[in-house]
Amino acid sequence: MNHVDTIQETIEAKEDELIELATDLVEAKSVTGNEVPAQNVIVDRLEHLDLEPDVWDPSADDLASHEGYFETSSYDDVGYEGRPNVAARIKGGDGPTLTVGGHIDVVDVTESEWNRSPWTVTQEEDTLYGRGVADMKGGLASVLIAIEALAENDIELNGDLLFQSTIEEEDGGVGGALSVLERGYVPDAAVVAEPFNLPNVGIASAGVMYFRVTVPGKSVHAAWGHEGVNAIGNAALVYQALEELDTERKAHIDYEPAYRANPDLEGNVTNLNLGMIEAGDWPSTLPAEAIMKGRIGWPPGESRAEVRAQIEDAVAAVAKEDSWLSEYPPEVEWFGWQAEPHEIDSTCEIATIAKGVGEAVTGRSGTYVGGNAGLDERFYTLYYGVDAVSVGPDGANLHGADEHTTVTSLKETALTTAVIATEYCGVSA
Numbered sequence: 076m077n078h079v080d081t082i083q084e085t086i087e088a089k090e091d092e093l094i095e096l097a098t099d100l101v102e103a104k105s106v107t108g109n110e111v112p113a114q115n116v117i118v119d120r121l122e123h124l125d126l127e128p129d130v131w132d133p134s135a136d137d138l139a140s141h142e143g144y145f146e147t148s149s150y151d152d153v154g155y156e157g158r159p160n161v162a163a164r165i166k167g168g169d170g171p172t173l174t175v176g177g178h179i180d181v182v183d184v185t186e187s188e189w190n191r192s193p194w195t196v197t198q199e200e201d202t203l204y205g206r207g208v209a210d211m212k213g214g215l216a217s218v219l220i221a222i223e224a225l226a227e228n229d230i231e232l233n234g235d236l237l238f239q240s241t242i243e244e245e246d247g248g249v250g251g252a253l254s255v256l257e258r259g260y261v262p263d264a265a266v267v268a269e270p271f272n273l274p275n276v277g278i279a280s281a282g283v284m285y286f287r288v289t290v291p292g293k294s295v296h297a298a299w300g301h302e303g304v305n306a307i308g309n310a311a312l313v314y315q316a317l318e319e320l321d322t323e324r325k326a327h328i329d330y331e332p333a334y335r336a337n338p339d340l341e342g343n344v345t346n347l348n349l350g351m352i353e354a355g356d357w358p359s360t361l362p363a364e365a366i367m368k369g370r371i372g373w374p375p376g377e378s379r380a381e382v383r384a385q386i387e388d389a390v391a392a393v394a395k396e397d398s399w400l401s402e403y404p405p406e407v408e409w410f411g412w413q414a415e416p417h418e419i420d421s422t423c424e425i426a427t428i429a430k431g432v433g434e435a436v437t438g439r440s441g442t443y444v445g446g447n448a449g450l451d452e453r454f455y456t457l458y459y460g461v462d463a464v465s466v467g468p469d470g471a472n473l474h475g476a477d478e479h480t481t482v483t484s485l486k487e488t489a490l491t492t493a494v495i496a497t498e499y500c501g502v503s504a
């Protein structure tokens with residue numbers, strides 16, 4: 076029997092363990108900002124494997140000078156204390172080093188929208204429901220089972236295997252994946268178990284930025300409204316201008332990897348959204364200020380500076396056309412997510428191996444795809460020149476109600492991860 080068959084047999088035998096581990100991780104609620112309960116589950120598992128996990132809180136001071144750094148919203152809210160990353164090194168020979176793993180944080184839920192409990196795993200035939208079961212605690216459980224399957228079959232890799240479980244990917248990943256790399260865990264290639272529906276292989280991600288537009292008005296009592304200027308009305312002008320910018324951008328943006336796997340996305344691969352507005356404090360007062368907060372996504376090929384200039388120019392142009400706003404122009408500021416997009420060459424070694432192994436394991440054919448949101452994988456590529464791919468289970472309703480994946484695709488993720496490690500690092504004869 077070759078080692079693929081033996082690993083597969085071991086993973087099949089561990090199906091219940093895999094579901095149990097995914098369940099323990101989901102039950103250890105770890106919304107971005109409070110990742111420690113689920114990191115404790117990871118640490119226990121690594122210790123049980125006789126590995127010595129490295130556990131540390133990131134330091135914003137140490138990271139601040141890095142060009143990929145920005146202050147994340149969760150850092151702004153709660154800081155980094157008590158928010159550990161976890162890494163472990165499985166020593167191999169002198170061959171290439173591979174990182175496997177992913178992020179432990181999940182986004183919060185609107186419980187009333189769920190038909191099942193979000194904070195445990197509910198199994199219905201092959202489907203598993205729960206917050207994070209797809210994005211991406213199921214994938215992390217699969218990776219740990221893959222490491223166990225290699226160990227139990229005494230398969231020794233020719234290179235080191237690095238495992239990592241990181242914080243705040245949903246918030247930009249600065250204190251997570253970037254902190255791991257800055258700590259010295261820099262591999263030759265990385266495989267992140269994001270739910271990219273293997274055998275599809277993720278090779279790209281979109282840029283993401285948050286911004287705030289402060290739109291002025293002139294406050295008076297509503298009974299003398301003609302003497303004031305309503306900031307909500309002014310904000311509506313800015314809203315309209317940014318919506319037009321979004322439409323213009325979509326007409327020329329082409330980011331094929333993002334819609335290759337999902338043709339519905341064609342023409343809408345990156346969006347500009349105004350998601351929050353705050354203005355006024357009394358129905359009979361004209362508000363003096365409206366503050367809108369938004370997010371823009373953009374594809375590989377455009378730079379952060381270009382995209383910022385487009386937004387700032389659109390706001391300045393609409394203000395110029397208005398007699399009052401031309402004297403009191405709105406202000407644009409950038410905060411939170413400030414992530415550049417990335418894309419790797421799909422002919423690189425890790426992408427080729429990942430697709431080949433994924434296709435052999437699943438018996439289906441895959442394609443190279445790109446995320447339409449930001450991903451941790453960018454840190455490897457942009458700042459360390461390391462090729463990183465996303466290879467993980469099926470996932471649906473990510474960030475939404477009744478998020479789910481399947482037992483079959485978690486087992487496929489485990490087997491694919493283990494076999495990629497043997498092919499990329501090589502195996503001692």
Ligand SMILES: [Zn+2]
Nearest residue numbers: 210211244269
């Ligand atoms: Zn994710």
